[in-house]
Amino acid sequence: xRSAPLRESKQRNESATADAAPLADVHGxxxxxxxxxxxxxxxxxxxxxxLRWTETAPGGRRWDGPDVLPAKGITELTVVQGQNRYVHxxxxxxxxxxxxxxxxxxxYATQYQTGRPLTQWRSLGNPFKEIAQAVEVGVPxxxxxxxxxxxxxxPTGPGGVALRREDKRxxxxxxxxxxxAGGTDAPAPAATSSGLVEVLVPTRTAALHLQQTxxxxxxxRGYDVGAxxxxxxxxxxxxxxxxxxYYLTDARGTGVVAFRAGNWPVPLGGNPGxxxxxxxxxxxxxxxxxxxxxxxxxxxxxxxxxxxxxxxGGVWWTGTGMRCAxxxxxxxDGYGRAVVAAVGSDGRLAxxxxxDGQGLALSDWRPM
Numbered sequence: 001x002r003s004a005p006l007r008e009s010k011q012r013n014e015s016a017t018a019d020a021a022p023l024a025d026v027h028g029x030x031x032x033x034x035x036x037x038x039x040x041x042x043x044x045x046x047x048x049x050x051l052r053w054t055e056t057a058p059g060g061r062r063w064d065g066p067d068v069l070p071a072k073g074i075t076e077l078t079v080v081q082g083q084n085r086y087v088h089x090x091x092x093x094x095x096x097x098x099x100x101x102x103x104x105x106x107x108y109a110t111q112y113q114t115g116r117p118l119t120q121w122r123s124l125g126n127p128f129k130e131i132a133q134a135v136e137v138g139v140p141x142x143x144x145x146x147x148x149x150x151x152x153x154x155p156t157g158p159g160g161v162a163l164r165r166e167d168k169r170x171x172x173x174x175x176x177x178x179x180x181a182g183g184t185d186a187p188a189p190a191a192t193s194s195g196l197v198e199v200l201v202p203t204r205t206a207a208l209h210l211q212q213t214x215x216x217x218x219x220x221r222g223y224d225v226g227a228x229x230x231x232x233x234x235x236x237x238x239x240x241x242x243x244x245x246y247y248l249t250d251a252r253g254t255g256v257v258a259f260r261a262g263n264w265p266v267p268l269g270g271n272p273g274x275x276x277x278x279x280x281x282x283x284x285x286x287x288x289x290x291x292x293x294x295x296x297x298x299x300x301x302x303x304x305x306x307x308x309x310x311x312x313g314g315v316w317w318t319g320t321g322m323r324c325a326x327x328x329x330x331x332x333d334g335y336g337r338a339v340v341a342a343v344g345s346d347g348r349l350a351x352x353x354x355x356d357g358q359g360l361a362l363s364d365w366r367p368m
Contacts, residue, residue: 022347031079035114038334045077058334082144127162127175143189185231194242202229275327
């Protein structure tokens with residue numbers, strides 16, 4: 001691999017001059033996902049709705065949208081995808097009551113094909129029946145197994161984690177409590193191509209790692225991780241068959257950290273801010289590489305790249321100059337190119353795409 005696999009391109013932020021309208025009341029996102037047909041779809045959560053943009057052709061410059069997908073009462077949202085390319089929207093719904101309390105339940109809806117309608121929102125209920133406990137349930141996170149089963153995790157008020165999952169027949173099992181305590185934020189579940197699910201739970205002193213030993217089995221405690229995740233920062237990427245690498249921001253201020261189960265954490269630098277890290281695998285200069293995207297402390301989208309599972313050799317970081325609100329997202333388009341999406345500080349959603357040439361050079365940011 002070349003010594004400088006990531007290079008700056010002469011980019012300009014076009015979103016400020018585009019005719020795309022600024023987004024109002026952005027609550028979360030973007031999420032950027034690739035469908036069966038190779039087209040990308042971007043999602044942004046706004047007040048009472050999810051906005052959706054869809055490529056008109058794989059790898060093309062034009063996008064349809066935004067389509068407005070109703071999401072009444074959904075205060076927080078997560079979007080996850082499995083190997084079957086179905087897109088699952090997981091939400092926390094809050095409905096005020098006359099007595100001053102609120103009913104809180106976990107909702108989900110599914111998009112089966114690119115650009116097609118979303119199913120109706122359905123409720124997964126709440127792990128608790130007592131209202132005082134139920135209102136403390138936090139933002140859901142999800143993972144999809146290789147056979148399409150959806151796992152939904154939520155943090156609970158006492159620092160625990162509750163799980164509800166589908167079985168191999170698609171039937172929902174009751175809520176259960178995982179072997180975790182002292183959690184400080186939403187867990188980070190992920191599934192491998194071998195059908196196993198893992199969950200990382202951030203605490204104030206470490207990260208708790210839970211894993212299955214067989215598909216559909218119980219999630220049991222593994223080795224705790226000697227890094228303290230900044231809440232909301234952790235993400236997982238399958239970097240070898242059946243093996244996940246986790247990327248998180250160390251709350252002690254040492255930057256991004258990578259680790260695999262049973263190994264010591266590896267510091268990667270990166271100068272991250274307080275958001276979630278995005279990660280994907282793609283080809284750079286003919287090599288299998290991992291690309292990371294995050295919002296830096298300077299408020300701009302920063303990218304890092306290294307050989308996959310070669311973090312010990314260092315990660316090459318660069319800024320894109322794109323000031324963003326919230327966390328950037330990554331996906332691979334229909335031509336195998338890395339694509340970055342972010343909501344700019346001007347409130348417009350924009351994307352930049354990997355270009356031909358040495359290293360990971362990006363196109364100009366293009367508004368949606």
